[in-house]
Amino acid sequence: MVGSVRARRRRAAELNRLVRRLAQRDPATASHSRRVAAMVELIANALRLPRADVERARIAALLHDVGKMDPRFTPLLGKEGPLTSDEWAVMRTHAAVGAAIVARETRVRDVIALRGVADAVGHHHEWWDGNGYPDGLRGRQIPLESRIIAIADTLDAMTTDRPYQRGISESGAIAGLQALRGTHLDPRLCERVLAPALWESVWATAQMMREEAHGEAGGIGADDAVDSRSLLDDIRDEYERRLRSSGGREAQSELPDAW
Numbered sequence: 001m002v003g004s005v006r007a008r009r010r011r012a013a014e015l016n017r018l019v020r021r022l023a024q025r026d027p028a029t030a031s032h033s034r035r036v037a038a039m040v041e042l043i044a045n046a047l048r049l050p051r052a053d054v055e056r057a058r059i060a061a062l063l064h065d066v067g068k069m070d071p072r073f074t075p076l077l078g079k080e081g082p083l084t085s086d087e088w089a090v091m092r093t094h095a096a097v098g099a100a101i102v103a104r105e106t107r108v109r110d111v112i113a114l115r116g117v118a119d120a121v122g123h124h125h126e127w128w129d130g131n132g133y134p135d136g137l138r139g140r141q142i143p144l145e146s147r148i149i150a151i152a153d154t155l156d157a158m159t160t161d162r163p164y165q166r167g168i169s170e171s172g173a174i175a176g177l178q179a180l181r182g183t184h185l186d187p188r189l190c191e192r193v194l195a196p197a198l199w200e201s202v203w204a205t206a207q208m209m210r211e212e213a214h215g216e217a218g219g220i221g222a223d224d225a226v227d228s229r230s231l232l233d234d235i236r237d238e239y240e241r242r243l244r245s246s247g248g249r250e251a252q253s254e255l256p257d258a259w
């Protein structure tokens with residue numbers, strides 16, 4: 001028992017160190033990862049996954065782009081304007097590099113509840129139709145955590161302003177996800193995410209965290225800082241309340257292994 005508490009502490013410290021290093025090296029990727037993790041946690045809870053699976057998905061989401069910390073990606077991340085095809089080929093290796101970093105730098109493999117985090121990180125760019133990378137996995141060959149991360153990751157990428165592209169609106173994001181069902185993204189998971197109550201929670205969470213990040217950049221003092229954790233809890237509570245009042249229609253029946 002004591003050993004498992006020690007293992008959890010050690011694991012938490014290792015993960016925190018990794019996330020902090022990512023935040024120092026690449027703040028934009030770190031705040032993207034935090035938004036993706038918050039959305040993934042909401043979705044995994046809505047699917048009624050066991051707690052350990054929700055936690056694994058959340059941690060994998062937090063670390064999904066940790067491969068970009070590798071120095072080979074630094075010039076690409078700092079580049080203004082779109083990448084060339086050769087640069088994209090290098091960039092695409094970040095998924096496998098990330099899986100290797102997670103496996104090497106943490107001992108998550110030793111903690112039963114977290115086995116599979118490196119795997120989920122390594123496969124977050126696989127496509128439902130097999131056209132993704134690095135391994136061209138398709139359908140349910142792709143770990144469930146990676147399929148959930150892919151939806152949140154795509155959504156966040158679509159809605160983020162970039163120097164060469166403005167983020168799109170909520171209706172544009174819905175249309176964008178619908179257009180990718182069955183090619184890039186798991187179609188049933190997409191439908192679940194787009195069901196009204198869950199969608200509202202996912203969208204509100206991402207927007208709130210984005211505004212908060214802008215606020216920090218604008219120099220809001222610590223005293224003014226909004227407690228994001230309690231706001232996220234409010235959004236989750238509101239989602240649960242709406243779910244109960246709808247008779248649980250959005251979260252009913254499917255057991256985790258149906259995914």
Ligand SMILES: [Fe+2]
Pocket residue numbers: 064065094095124125
């Ligand atoms: Fe990625």
Ligand SMILES: [Fe+2]
Pocket residue numbers: 032064065153
């Ligand atoms: Fe990402």
